[in-house]
Amino acid sequence: MGTAVEKILSRASGREVSAGEMIEAEIDVYMVHDPMGALVEDALRELGGRVKHPERVVAVQDHFVPAKDIESANLSKRLRDFCRIEGITLHYEVGAGICHIILTEEGHVAPGDVVVGTDSHTPTAGALGAFAVGIGATEMAVALMMGRLWFKVPETMLIRVNGSLPELVFAKDLILKLISIIGVDGANYKALEFDGDAVRSMAMDERFVLTNMSVEAGAKTAMIPPDSVTLSYLEGRISRAPRPEYSDPGSHHEVLDFDASSLEPLVALPYSPANVKPASEVGDEIDQAFIGSCTGGRMSDLIAAARVLRGRRVKEGVRLLVIPGSRRIYVEAMRNGILETLVESGAVVGPPTCGPCLGAHLGVLAEDEVAISTSNRNFRGRMGHPSSRVYLASAATVAASALRGKVTDPREVLA
């Protein structure tokens, strides 16, 4: 008897393992991005090693692209050169998209895989039933060289979300609620597993939001058992056979049941993703609204925003910034008229990049400014000046707030 995580790590380490054990697991997928590539390369050179399986490495230019200054350009160049020297061909150039979207959208992750990435939100890929974790650059160098990495097998906490999400309530509202319940370190060192009717009826776009933001509760990894939704998403994307694993009943270390039926649109106030209140009770004025990032720049987010914004105008004095999370999403939103709707409502549309999510470039906040954002972190200084403030919310709530110039429940706009 075991959890899905224990079963995946048993396969990857070649022996039966259970929670609490220290193991060494073979890595199926490695992800490296522009801010960390140079550090990874420096560490690898110091070790005198080479990349053991270049064909398993996915490199993505996403954080500081298109280069905003010379330092960023140099970082991108380092990653580019590293890929050439090490024979890494899966190198996604500027404009392809954000790493966590690319990894799944381009079919690099299959159920049952062990995935490591130099980014804390790597567990996003767990929505496909993979064991995916974020690691630092030095560890990445060691893993790339050895083909393996040590892990402590985590205990799994099952979060069963029953019922169904009400109208205009999204995965973002659900995960903010869950983070507020379990706390920003409530899942530290643990794996989270999401199941229940509300999760099973979610499309993949929404499921990725749950695993992505599990990190904001401290989770080591997060996963959703693969089902028919997962398999149809994977069809035509992956070339490898999926190796799905499922937790045996009773194998979870803890179980949390939550009924989603009475959820409402929520926001996380500064400076913590756990500082959650109903959008309808906040009403604070905003300067900027951002729809984008690895947890808020997918097609479903743009559709939800367009639904709220269609035929309406962003309030005078508010900047609405929209960044599709990948080129595929960008093209699709262009073809189906979503971008036109957004731009006509007053949005400015940027190229696929992390940009504003981490206060890197495009839409950096000034002193004391306030933003509402579909991204995943609202720590002090996250999107700009240390005195600026970020509210986290779903794309519908961000769009509604852009229309009114203050934090707004989208149900008020579409009522």
Add this chain to the structure above:
Amino acid sequence: MIVRGRVIRYGDNVDTDVIIPARYLKHGSDASILRAHAMEDLDPMFREKVRERRIIAAGRNFGCGSSREQAVLALKHSGVELVIAESFARIFFRNAINLGLPLLELPSAWVIEDGDYVEAMLDEGVVLLPERGISLRGRGMPEFMLEIIKAGGLIPYLKRSV
């Protein structure tokens, strides 16, 4: 391994965005930049304080947020010799070990106050506050992690064991 010195005290959930803001990551691992901006969004006086006090004590979930190793490097390059916290976020914990920054997880770290003089015995997981007659005991660090820290990080450790 024993670390001695005075403490700079912080609270819960000190995140990697305040340890080193993302706006400086474009400089890679440039030590002078990391040193100049470490902790500036949380505590503008950090640079002054760390000249005299080389130990940080904090509450729960220290180092939560991004996987940036620059957060560990920023503290190391600033001269921090040890971080004691009630708990650490997992990626920060691994990064610190890998880069040879000593950590001590101590559930009763809340007892430690700003300016306290501390003697920390990493092998045993014991922290003494001799000026206040207090001794605190945590779990200590697993043997192989201590080995990595004593070697100065994962790379020197691996190079030595090859």
